[in-house]
Amino acid sequence: MTIDISDEVQAALDARKPLVALETTIVSHGMPWPQNLDTALEVEEIVRDGGAVPAAIAVLDGRIRVGLDRASLEQLAHSKETLKLSRADLAYGVSSGKPGATTVAATMIVAARAGIRVFATGGIGGVHRGAEESFDISADLGELARTGVIVVAAGAKALLDIPKTLEVLETMGVPVVCHGTDAFPAFWSRDSGLRAPIRLDDAAAIAAFADARDALALGGGMLVANPVPAADEIPAEEMATHIEAAHRDSVADGITGKAVTPYLLNAILERTDGRSLVTNIALVKNNARLATEIAIALAA
Numbered sequence: 245m246t247i248d249i250s251d252e253v254q255a256a257l258d259a260r261k262p263l264v265a266l267e268t269t270i271v272s273h274g275m276p277w278p279q280n281l282d283t284a285l286e287v288e289e290i291v292r293d294g295g296a297v298p299a300a301i302a303v304l305d306g307r308i309r310v311g312l313d314r315a316s317l318e319q320l321a322h323s324k325e326t327l328k329l330s331r332a333d334l335a336y337g338v339s340s341g342k343p344g345a346t347t348v349a350a351t352m353i354v355a356a357r358a359g360i361r362v363f364a365t366g367g368i369g370g371v372h373r374g375a376e377e378s379f380d381i382s383a384d385l386g387e388l389a390r391t392g393v394i395v396v397a398a399g400a401k402a403l404l405d406i407p408k409t410l411e412v413l414e415t416m417g418v419p420v421v422c423h424g425t426d427a428f429p430a431f432w433s434r435d436s437g438l439r440a441p442i443r444l445d446d447a448a449a450i451a452a453f454a455d456a457r458d459a460l461a462l463g464g465g466m467l468v469a470n471p472v473p474a475a476d477e478i479p480a481e482e483m484a485t486h487i488e489a490a491h492r493d494s495v496a497d498g499i500t501g502k503a504v505t506p507y508l509l510n511a512i513l514e515r516t517d518g519r520s521l522v523t524n525i526a527l528v529k530n531n532a533r534l535a536t537e538i539a540i541a542l543a544a
């Protein structure tokens with residue numbers, strides 16, 4: 245086996261304690277230094293304070309690692325060489341021995357192997373704008389369809405094509421549960437203008453729904469869309485101009501493949517003078533809180 249589980253995570257698994265998986269692409273490619281490391285450490289603290297055990301996932305020295313110490317998180321946060329690993333190249337991270345951070349898709353794969361049912365992140369990948377030309381659809385969507393992990397995210401970024409993203413999720417049979425809202429959230433903004441496919445108002449209801457899916461052996465995961473707190477949101481109208489501009493730049497610069505999402509996140513960070521990052525950090529922490537509550541409800 246190439247999966248190394250930390251002592252803390254293994255002890256929690258053995259004792260059937262609640263666990264929350266965490267991705268690391270958000271650390272290596274999603275946020276700048278040093279906010280990326282600070283946020284990763286604070287998110288772990290939020291999970292612990294809430295009564296669960298955090299399990300950050302990455303590939304280091306040819307081993308898949310579940311449960312990372314500070315030095316490992318720091319390495320991922322600092323290194324320009326860190327690979328962004330999804331389903332297609334997770335095993336390349338292992339065979340090459342290069343350090344790799346895991347996307348939502350790859351984190352789901354590893355979490356499921358380790359027996360962790362809940363995972364907190366910022367936003368999922370989805371159908372990109374212009375996908376009818378570029379065919380750029382994140383592997384995160386296919387993974388949600390096949391791997392049984394509950395992913396808590398602040399919806400999908402408005403720099404994606406949100407209507408198409410929701411259509412693909414529905415086609416693939418992935419439940420989209422909006423937490424405490426009738427509107428599907430758009431990452432930095434609370435309302436994408438699209439309706440919640442399913443609304444549930446607390447962790448207990450979400451856990452009961454997940455258990456009902458398991459009882460039916462439906463397979464696959466689910467997306468829990470948790471809106472950013474109102475105090476931290478940037479309204480959709482305001483984001484729209486920045487997103488348009490960032491998207492135009494990415495096309496003009498010929499950005500393709502896995503470079504697209506990190507490019508857009510950075511372009512928007514610059515265009516909002518860093519405000520998008522403040523919002524991003526707030527929503528990740530908010531998702532860690534809800535994921536912890538869901539993990540506890542599932543363990544009860």
Ligand code: PSU
Pocket residue numbers: 267269270271273274275330346347348349366367368369370381382383384401501502503504505509
């Ligand atoms: N959204 C963010 N920050 C991120 C990502 C998404 O706000 O860092 C990362 C996640 O790891 C997600 C990945 O799984 O980007 C999606 O990349 P792609 O679109 O290339 O599949």
Ligand code: MN
Pocket residue numbers: 380381382383501502504
């Ligand atoms: Mn892509």
